[in-house]
Amino acid sequence: MAAQYSISGTTAKGIAASVERGVAEGALEPGSALPPVRALADRLGVSPGTVATAYRELRQRAIVVTRGRGGTVVAAAPSVASRRPPRVPDGLRDLAGGHPDPELLPLLVPPSRLSPGARSHRSTPRLARLEEAVRDWLEPDGVPVEQVTFAHGALDLIGRLLSVELRPGDAVAMEDPGYHHLLDLVTALGLRTVPVAVDDRGIRPDALRTALRAGVRALVCSPRAQNPWGGAFSEERRDALVDVLREAPDVLVVENDHASSVAGAPLRTLTSGGPKRWVHVRTVSKFLGTDLRWAAAACDPTTLARHDGRLLLTSGWVSHLLQETVYGLMTDEGTRALVARAEETYALRRTALIRELADRGTKARGVSGMNVWVPVRDESAVVNGLRSYGWWVAAGARFRTSAAPGVRVSVTDLTPADAARLASDFAAVLGESEATYGG
Numbered sequence: 001m002a003a004q005y006s007i008s009g010t011t012a013k014g015i016a017a018s019v020e021r022g023v024a025e026g027a028l029e030p031g032s033a034l035p036p037v038r039a040l041a042d043r044l045g046v047s048p049g050t051v052a053t054a055y056r057e058l059r060q061r062a063i064v065v066t067r068g069r070g071g072t073v074v075a076a077a078p079s080v081a082s083r084r085p086p087r088v089p090d091g092l093r094d095l096a097g098g099h100p101d102p103e104l105l106p107l108l109v110p111p112s113r114l115s116p117g118a119r120s121h122r123s124t125p126r127l128a129r130l131e132e133a134v135r136d137w138l139e140p141d142g143v144p145v146e147q148v149t150f151a152h153g154a155l156d157l158i159g160r161l162l163s164v165e166l167r168p169g170d171a172v173a174m175e176d177p178g179y180h181h182l183l184d185l186v187t188a189l190g191l192r193t194v195p196v197a198v199d200d201r202g203i204r205p206d207a208l209r210t211a212l213r214a215g216v217r218a219l220v221c222s223p224r225a226q227n228p229w230g231g232a233f234s235e236e237r238r239d240a241l242v243d244v245l246r247e248a249p250d251v252l253v254v255e256n257d258h259a260s261s262v263a264g265a266p267l268r269t270l271t272s273g274g275p276k277r278w279v280h281v282r283t284v285s286k287f288l289g290t291d292l293r294w295a296a297a298a299c300d301p302t303t304l305a306r307h308d309g310r311l312l313l314t315s316g317w318v319s320h321l322l323q324e325t326v327y328g329l330m331t332d333e334g335t336r337a338l339v340a341r342a343e344e345t346y347a348l349r350r351t352a353l354i355r356e357l358a359d360r361g362t363k364a365r366g367v368s369g370m371n372v373w374v375p376v377r378d379e380s381a382v383v384n385g386l387r388s389y390g391w392w393v394a395a396g397a398r399f400r401t402s403a404a405p406g407v408r409v410s411v412t413d414l415t416p417a418d419a420a421r422l423a424s425d426f427a428a429v430l431g432e433s434e435a436t437y438g439g
Contacts, residue, residue: 007035010046012053019058023074034064034072060168062190075187088392094410095422096394098227098371100262100286101413104342106335108289111324125308125317126150130327134296137330141267143280147304149311150318151295154256154281157307158220159185160314161279164306165252166191166217173211173219173251175203177373177399177406179227182220182256195401196221198229200367201237209244218252219245223269225259225369228399228408230350232265232368242273252303253278261339262287264347265368271298279303286370287339288329294322346370352416353409356423362430366411374426375406382407385429391422 005027009015022028034040037055041048055072058064065075088094126149135145151157162172168190174183176195186193194216197207203221211219224232233241245253253275257267260282271278279299284292299307311317329335350366357364357374366372376382379395386393396406414422 005032007040007044009044009054010050012050012057015040015044015046015051015054016057019054020061020063023063028074030074030076032074033070034074036071060190062168062188065187085394085398089387091390092387092392093390093418094392095414096392096408096410098394098408098410099290099412100342100370101345103413104338104345105287105289106329106332106338108291108325109328110321111328121317121320122312125311127320127323127327130323130330133327133330134298137296138280138282138298142269142272143267143298144271145298147301148296148298149304149308150323151281151297151307151311152315152318153285153293154258154283154295155181155185156293157279157281157295157297158182158254158256159189160310161252161254161303161307162186162189162191162218164310170218171211171214171216173208173216173221174401175221175226175229176401176403177228177396178220178401179222179256179258180398183399183401186220193401195403197403198226198231200229200231200365202226202231202233203241205237205240205244208241209247212244212248212251216248216251218254220254220256221270222256222258223267224257224265225263227258227369228371228394228396228406229373230366230369230371232263233268233270235268238268238270238273242270242275245270245273245275249276251275251277255280257282259286259369262343262346262370263368264343264350276300277303279307284326284329287342288326288335292322292326292329294318294326346412349411349414349416349419353411353414353419353423356416356419357426360423360427362423362426364409370410370412372409372411373406374409375404376430377405379405379407382426382429385432386422386425389425389429391425 005022008018037048037051041051062075064072066072131148134148139145171192171194172186173196174193175198194211194214196203196211253270255270271280277300279297281295281297283295350372353372354364354366364372364374383395394408
């Protein structure tokens with residue numbers, strides 16, 4: 001708590017640095033309340049304006065948030081400390097990481113011809129042949145491909161766009177439950193999260209309409225393989241969401257198609273509905289290799305200019321060596337066959353676990369993607385219970401804002417035989433927790 005850490009400083013910069021040091025060292029934990037402005041000013045012998053300036057700087061850097069009458073508190077995921085998943089205990093089967101099955105990934109072989117010498121690619125940041133391959137990849141799914149760009153992964157692109165488009169304090173509509181790294185990223189940028197409930201068909205139109213009326217300036221969502229729920233847009237749901245978005249034409253629509261080729265569901269994209277501001281993002285780490293930190297994006301002209309302008313001022317371009325590697329894999333027939341097999345395998349493993357759980361009286365969600373979401377009443381009881389049986393699953397708290405509890409199970413290397421054993425152990429854990437679950 002703040003009372004256990006003595007904030008120091010006689011200038012706004014010094015006070016802000018003291019608070020940041022307390023957060024980085026763990027003395028000020030997420031949710032810790034900072035002293036009221038006047039109280040801290042009196043204790044430090046400075047003006048209230050000096051403390052207010054320090055707090056404002058900390059808010060802008062997403063280290064603290066202000067909750068109206070609730071005062072100023074340390075952010076849930078302060079930008080000076082990463083919220084990493086807990087380490088997998090020795091001897092446990094890891095079903096929490098969400099990583100692809102290594103047996104279903106191609107062999108990564110860098111191109112034999114490297115860029116000669118030290119030279120800048122700022123004038124030609126993208127390989128023309130990879131741009132065309134990306135257009136061939138996106139266009140059959142109905143994504144407009146007049147403007148495409150690259151980034152160092154989806155989080156890199158989304159973070160850059162949100163930092164350019166929005167200002168600290170602005171609101172972003174986010175899936176609930178949703179991808180925890182995206183939730184943390186939005187907080188770290190000093191933005192406010194407005195939760196949007198999801199179901200098997202993705203974000204719900206009624207929840208999106210409520211978020212738009214709350215004044216959000218951007219929407220971040222997944223059209224399929226939604227993480228962690230596994231929802232996928234149907235045609236009817238996509239059309240309903242497009243109708244809702246017409247009520248707010250200036251909202252930036254960010255569509256994160258992170259699993260794309262191995263999602264196990266067709267793409268029904270919001271971008272085909274004609275939003276004014278939009279971007280469709282795809283990565284390849286789930287099916288070409290986790291070290292390929294590359295993303296492709298199609299977007300409207302304004303979004304392209306703003307993204308590429310900021311990219312030019314920072315990293316400048318995505319490595320041409322990386323682009324050559326991605327291009328080689330994307331156009332290789334053997335790799336395409338392996339990716340198709342991966343999609344079929346993940347769908348088989350996902351449906352096998354859902355079926356085995358249902359046979360034992362437990363309903364799970366996951367119509368697409370690489371994960372299964374299991375609603376539970378007590379996440380800790382289930383996580384710790386399964387740990388005693390040798391399984392390690394992800395507690396849902398990392399993914400939730402206001403959604404009901406659950407656990408996420410990654411199924412990428414979970415064979416049908418393993419699924420039967422896990423479902424049996426899951427049922428045993430729920431039985432052992434009968435008092436928690438109310439019988």
